[in-house]
Amino acid sequence: MHERADRLAGNFVTVDENLAREFEARLVESSTLAFRVAFSVLRQREDAEDIAQEAFAKAYRSFRQLRDRDRFRAWLVRMTWRMALDRQRSNRRRLIREQTLELDRAQTTNDAVVAQERAEQLWRAIDALPEKLRLVIVLAGIQEHDIREVAVLLDVPDGTVKSRLFLARKQLKERLSWMVTDTSTK
Amino acid sequence: MDGHRHVDQIDDASLDREIESLLAVEASPDLPARVRARVAEEPAPRVWRVSWMLATAGAVAAVIAAVIVWPSRQPAPDVAPVQEPRVAEVVRPVTPLPVAPEPPARRHTATARVTPVPAERRAVDIDLPEVIVAENEVKTFAALVASVRQSRFDVAVPAAPDADAPLVINAMPPVEPLEIEPIVKLAARQTEGERP
Numbered sequence: 001m002h003e004r005a006d007r008l009a010g011n012f013v014t015v016d017e018n019l020a021r022e023f024e025a026r027l028v029e030s031s032t033l034a035f036r037v038a039f040s041v042l043r044q045r046e047d048a049e050d051i052a053q054e055a056f057a058k059a060y061r062s063f064r065q066l067r068d069r070d071r072f073r074a075w076l077v078r079m080t081w082r083m084a085l086d087r088q089r090s091n092r093r094r095l096i097r098e099q100t101l102e103l104d105r106a107q108t109t110n111d112a113v114v115a116q117e118r119a120e121q122l123w124r125a126i127d128a129l130p131e132k133l134r135l136v137i138v139l140a141g142i143q144e145h146d147i148r149e150v151a152v153l154l155d156v157p158d159g160t161v162k163s164r165l166f167l168a169r170k171q172l173k174e175r176l177s178w179m180v181t182d183t184s185t186k
Numbered sequence: 187m188d189g190h191r192h193v194d195q196i197d198d199a200s201l202d203r204e205i206e207s208l209l210a211v212e213a214s215p216d217l218p219a220r221v222r223a224r225v226a227e228e229p230a231p232r233v234w235r236v237s238w239m240l241a242t243a244g245a246v247a248a249v250i251a252a253v254i255v256w257p258s259r260q261p262a263p264d265v266a267p268v269q270e271p272r273v274a275e276v277v278r279p280v281t282p283l284p285v286a287p288e289p290p291a292r293r294h295t296a297t298a299r300v301t302p303v304p305a306e307r308r309a310v311d312i313d314l315p316e317v318i319v320a321e322n323e324v325k326t327f328a329a330l331v332a333s334v335r336q337s338r339f340d341v342a343v344p345a346a347p348d349a350d351a352p353l354v355i356n357a358m359p360p361v362e363p364l365e366i367e368p369i370v371k372l373a374a375r376q377t378e379g380e381r382p
Binding site: 023024027028031032035036039040045048049052053054056057060061118119122123126137138140141142144169172173176177 | 196198201202204205206208209211212213214217218220221222224225227228
């Protein structure tokens with residue numbers, strides 16, 4: 001009887017160890033993905049890292065259902081995106097960051113100011129996209145994901161990703177062109 | 187118009203490059219370590235097998251406990267009260283239906299269930315609602331029964347009674363057992379020249 005119990009306990013340990021090993025592998029390969037998804041929303045390193053960390057903690061709680069690699073990454077992207085949006089809504093630091101950027105701009109060179117301005121325009125244009133288009137363009141821009149990879153991450157057909165990418169680029173270009181026109185007329 | 191010119195100026199490749207450069211931000215190297223530390227605070231996830239085994243063991247234990255405890259809680263009956271059979275309260279006699287003999291194979295397997303019940307015991311002590319049948323339907327039914335007795339099949343329905351006429355409640359006419367010859371036998375007789 002004791003022998004059986006010992007053997008059973010031994011099995012549990014093995015299972016836990018396997019689970020821990022698999023989770024470690026997912027953590028190593030997907031931490032940058034989670035961080036960048038969060039960063040695309042929050043644009044603040046510390047906040048993005050906090051969100052990535054929380055998303056992994058949540059993933060760990062449900063890891064028995066997320067052992068499949070694709071499923072795990074898709075879940076992680078969705079969870080990180082949602083958590084980042086929630087954080088963005090309630091984030092006071094954003095205001096402080098924007099104030100800091102203004103200060104930084106005053107101290108940097110002319111070229112750097114132009115580059116920074118362009119980056120801000122692009123971020124604003126991305127922020128103004130509908131959520132579905134925004135997520136697609138961000139995921140396509142992270143780690144050079146191709147259409148297939150983005151489709152797997154979002155659990156949608158390749159064609160949907162293609163059409164969303166097309167629309168997102170079109171809207172981005174339009175918005176950017178208006179921003180450039182506005183700036184040049186000023 | 188000016189805006190369209192600008193749209194054409196930005197090509198997809200350069201836009202993608204710009205977005206990639208915006209997102210090419212590296213997390214601090216200690217992020218995985220921080221995640222590990224954070225995860226270590228979480229309770230370890232159990233695989234489904236463990237939880238299933240525990241749940242199954244719990245369910246089995248509960249069933250065994252219920253089986254052991256339940257009979258001991260029931261008080262032993264002193265004397266079973268003798269109930270008068272309700273057969274005496276029969277409200278309507280039911281004509282026994284002719285029971286067709288069962289095929290031998292089925293009778294062998296279902297002997298206990300097919301035991302014929304005396305007619306008076308089959309009577310059910312419930313009040314059925316009065317059935318109201320239109321006069322023309324009663325006549326149609328009677329005519330149909332009569333025609334079947336003569337090996338015919340007439341289904342001419344008399345005209346429905348006037349809707350404004352007072353309602354007459356009719357009982358359905360009693361039906362004596364009918365004997366209907368199989369069509370094959372009937373056809374054979376007809377080919378021999380017999381008229382039904």
